[in-house]
Amino acid sequence: MRMSDINQGGSVMKQPATAPPESAMNGNTLRRTVTIVNPHGFHMRPQMYFAQRAQQCQSDVALTDGSTRVDGKSPLDLMMLSTAQELTVEVTGPDAAEAVESLAAILAAPSADEEPPSPKKG
Amino acid sequence: MRMSDFVIREAIVPQLGATAKEGVIREMVESLRNAGYFKGTDPEDIVKAILKRELLGSTGIGRNVAIPHTKHNSVDRLIGTVALSPVGVAFDSLDGEPVHVFVLLISPQDRPGDHLRALENVSRRLRDDAFVKALRQATSREAIWSLLDETAPP
Numbered sequence: 581m582r583m584s585d586i587n588q589g590g591s592v593m594k595q596p597a598t599a600p601p602e603s604a605m606n607g608n609t610l611r612r613t614v615t616i617v618n619p620h621g622f623h624m625r626p627q628m629y630f631a632q633r634a635q636q637c638q639s640d641v642a643l644t645d646g647s648t649r650v651d652g653k654s655p656l657d658l659m660m661l662s663t664a665q666e667l668t669v670e671v672t673g674p675d676a677a678e679a680v681e682s683l684a685a686i687l688a689a690p691s692a693d694e695e696p697p698s699p700k701k702g
Numbered sequence: 703m704r705m706s707d708f709v710i711r712e713a714i715v716p717q718l719g720a721t722a723k724e725g726v727i728r729e730m731v732e733s734l735r736n737a738g739y740f741k742g743t744d745p746e747d748i749v750k751a752i753l754k755r756e757l758l759g760s761t762g763i764g765r766n767v768a769i770p771h772t773k774h775n776s777v778d779r780l781i782g783t784v785a786l787s788p789v790g791v792a793f794d795s796l797d798g799e800p801v802h803v804f805v806l807l808i809s810p811q812d813r814p815g816d817h818l819r820a821l822e823n824v825s826r827r828l829r830d831d832a833f834v835k836a837l838r839q840a841t842s843r844e845a846i847w848s849l850l851d852e853t854a855p856p
Contacts, residue, residue: 619814620814621814621815621818622818623814623817623818623821624759624761624763624769624771624821625758625759628759628763628796629759631796632796654764655763655764655796656763656764656765656767656825656828656829657825657829659763659821659822659824659825660822660825660826660829661822662818662819662821662822662825663815663818663819663822692758
């Protein structure tokens with residue numbers, strides 16, 4: 581598992597180009613930018629794992645490729661980023677610290693078969 | 703990209719007869735076969751591949767839609783079809799809801815990019831509630847094709 585451009589706290593190396601400030605941003609927002617290394621890309625299986633994990637969060641979850649920013653809890657929204665090769669996950673809320681790590685791990689997984697344990701089992 | 707770029711018009715199923723997961727998938731594959739695809743291939747092989755993918759995780763992504771798919775060497779470009787179920791089909795969807803709109807995608811073995819681009823295109827359309835509503839109200843292949851031939855809003 582590899583991650584690139586890991587950001588700590590609220591500072592970011594890459595600002596989504598057109599993302600407006602969101603009302604939730606005054607909370608505890610954490611971001612991770614991840615390069616997609618799965619040879620199948622950001623396909624439906626990691627999208628579903630991501631959405632399921634995001635839905636477990638109390639926090640708001642967004643995912644962006646730098647120009648399109650979507651609700652991380654919606655599989656259909658996530659699918660709009662299927663061809664992205666680099667994605668930034670943004671988590672805002674009380675469980676952001678734990679959530680951002682596990683969501684970034686899903687994005688960074690080299691294979692859907694090596695996904696972290698399903699949320700239902702974990 | 704428009705959905706009409708890869709959906710096979712003659713294989714559209716305006717009203718599915720099947721009401722269960724396996725039957726629906728088989729009906730969609732048969733529809734593509736009747737439209738001239740999968741020559742020299744046992745269609746059951748394709749049905750099995752799609753069902754095998756479903757075992758890894760349902761493609762019922764919620765909001766009454768499902769996007770079953772597989773890669774298969776019997777196609778040299780990505781093809782698909784759209785099928786509608788007025789009664790709804792239990793599909794182990796993420797939100798527990800039945801599926802009324804199916805988009806089946808079959809892509810060549812070695813072109814993941816084509817599949818991902820199609821997923822992006824399909825998702826942009828299916829996120830549009832007005833589009834899905836119009837699809838579900840369509841009763842003919844021609845009406846469905848006309849909707850698929852529209853471009854997604856920016």
